[in-house]
Amino acid sequence: MGADIPAKSTRRRVYASTMIGNIVEYxxxxxxxxxxxxxxxxxxxSDDPTVALFSTYVGVSLSYFIRPLGALFLGPLADRRGRRTVLTLTILLMSIGTAGIGVLPTYAAIGAAAPILLLFSRVLQGLGASVEYTTASQFMLEHEPGSRRRNYLAGLMNATCSVGSLLGSAVSFVLIVTMPASAFESWGWRIPFLLAIPIAAVGFYIRNRLDExxxxEEMKRQIAAAETKQAPLRDAVRLYWRDMLKAIGLGAGQRIGSYTIQAYFVTALITAGFPTSLAxxxxxxxxxxxxxxxxxxGVLADRYGARLPLLVGYGLFVALTVPTFMAIDSESIVLAAIAVVVFTIINNLVAAPLNIAYVLSFPPEVRSSAAALNFNIGTSLIGSTAGLVAVWLHDLTGDDISFGWYMTAACVVSILVALFALPASVDYREPDWSKAPLATRKPSLESNS
Known part of the structure; x- marks a missing residue:
């Protein structure tokens, strides 16, 4: 077996450790x-349901707005101390935040302190999630450097997002349909949040048993041999800001699509008049x-190049996003369900090459910092605000079609980036790392001597 290819047992543990953390996050x-x-x-x-719902979605946005701050600290920490160290910390923060929601007293019990504590729990979740996806992806891909199936691996990583979301929605669904409504709203809603504890415990255990x-390890040896000071955040921003902007633009449409699937479709279906159980x-x-x-x-990107799934996926989004929201307003649950399923297929089709763009567009010594920053800025500014924009546009126009046009515009931006500014790493072209700070690649860091 080649030196760069880990043993099967190691690969299984690496895959399990990265995927279970991603499952916990989603x-x-x-x-x-x-x-x-x-x-x-x-x-x-509140007497106004729209105000109450809007306030709840502030919690979603807050957990995203805090992510760039988490990225500023945890990204460089992963570049200095290691990916595994940060992955252990992220799963701990996410599980504490989620379990915290499960034990919180409500507004009826402690008044205004309840929403404040809820939002604080969301902040903890956001800090943990700020670098979970990108660092876990790095951990997987860096265990198989030079692999010709990296888009497939990135797609496998994204698939676990759906697994985590399916688990969360399935637990909620079972409890809602089996419990009396009064019991669920009284205490049953806490159960799904508390179930995050055993899931996270398994991930925490696995991650603590893995090597870096x-x-x-090779990057740290080179930095030590070159006697240089490592400044990953500074170098990421100074040397690779153009590559980060490319990644943000490439993922703009999909960031809104992911948020819509994970947090808004249920609300949109309920608002359209469908029962909560059907939604x-x-x-x-x-x-x-x-x-x-x-x-x-991911398979298509590895075989035919990343532009194929990106252009096909975003092209379908431009054509079908507005009809998706028209279907939700059609009063037919069959038509609405078909529309949201097709929407999800399109959204996930483009995910693998986007993951590669977020992570592998940067050299190892700044990779965590740059990936965390570009992913979280795009997710916070573009993705997390989608719910607020959707609620506002629905209140303004009375339907969700206007939000469909909003997302369509973002997808056009992503198509332009895919056509004219596709990051080199996505299509197996060698990125320009000549500016990288290692002595072996024209050092930019100051010598300690």
Whole structure:
């Protein structure tokens, strides 16, 4: 077996450790979005349902707005101390934040302190999630450097997002349909949040038993031999800001699409008049079909180049996003369910090459910092605000079609980047790392001597 190819047992543990953390992240996130209507009543009581729902979605946005701050600290920490160290910390923060929501007293019990504590729990979740996806992806890909199936691996990583979301929505669905409504709103809603504890415990255990990535270890040896000071955040911003902007633009449409699937479709279906149980069932269908197009998009990108799934996916989004929201307003649950499932297939088709752009467009010594920053800026500014924009546009126009046009415009931006500014790493072209700070690549860091 080649030196760069890890043993099968190691690969299995690496895959398990990265995927279970991703499952925890999206389980946590989906719970909040899925149960937003319930949380709005319990933590943000108001005579105006739109105000209560809007306040609840502020919690979603807050967990995203905090992510760039988490990226500023945790990204460089992963470049200095290692990917595994940060992955252990992220799963701890996410599970504490989620379990915290499960034990919080409601507004009826402690008044205004309840929503404040809820939002604080969302901040903890956001800090943990800020670098989970990008660092876990690095951990997987850096254990197989030079692999010709990296888009497939990236697609496999994205598939676990759907698994986590499916788990969160399935638990919520089962409890909602089996419990009396009064019991669920009284205490049953806490159960899904508390279930995050055993899931996270398994991930924490696995991650603590893994070695650091070979690529990270080699990078640290080179930095020590060159006697240089490592300044990953400074070098990422100074040397690779153009590459970060490319990644943000390339993922703009998909960031809105992911948020819509994970946090807004259930609300949109309920607002359109469908029963909560049917809305949750439609949401579960999106997560059930999600893994296959994630992996398929990665296979296509490895075989035919990344532009194929990117242009096909975003082109379909431009054509079908507005009809998706028209279907939701059609009063037919069958038509609405088909629309959101097709929407999910398109969204996941483009995910693998986007993951490569977020992570592998940068050299190892600044990779965590640059990936965390570009991913979280795009997710916070473009993705997390989608719910607020959607609620505002629905209140303004009375339907969700205007939000469909908003997302369509973002997809056009992503198409232009795919056509004219596709990051080199996505298509197996060698990125320009001549500016990188290692002595072996024209050092930019100051010598300690």
């Amino acid at each position: 389980y946590d996130f989906t719970l909040y979005g899925t149960l937003a209507a319930v949380l709005a009543k319990l933590f943000f009581p 990535t070979p690529e990270f 949750l069932l439609a949401s579960m269908l999106t997560y059930a079909v999600g893994p296959l197009p994630s992996v398929w998009g």
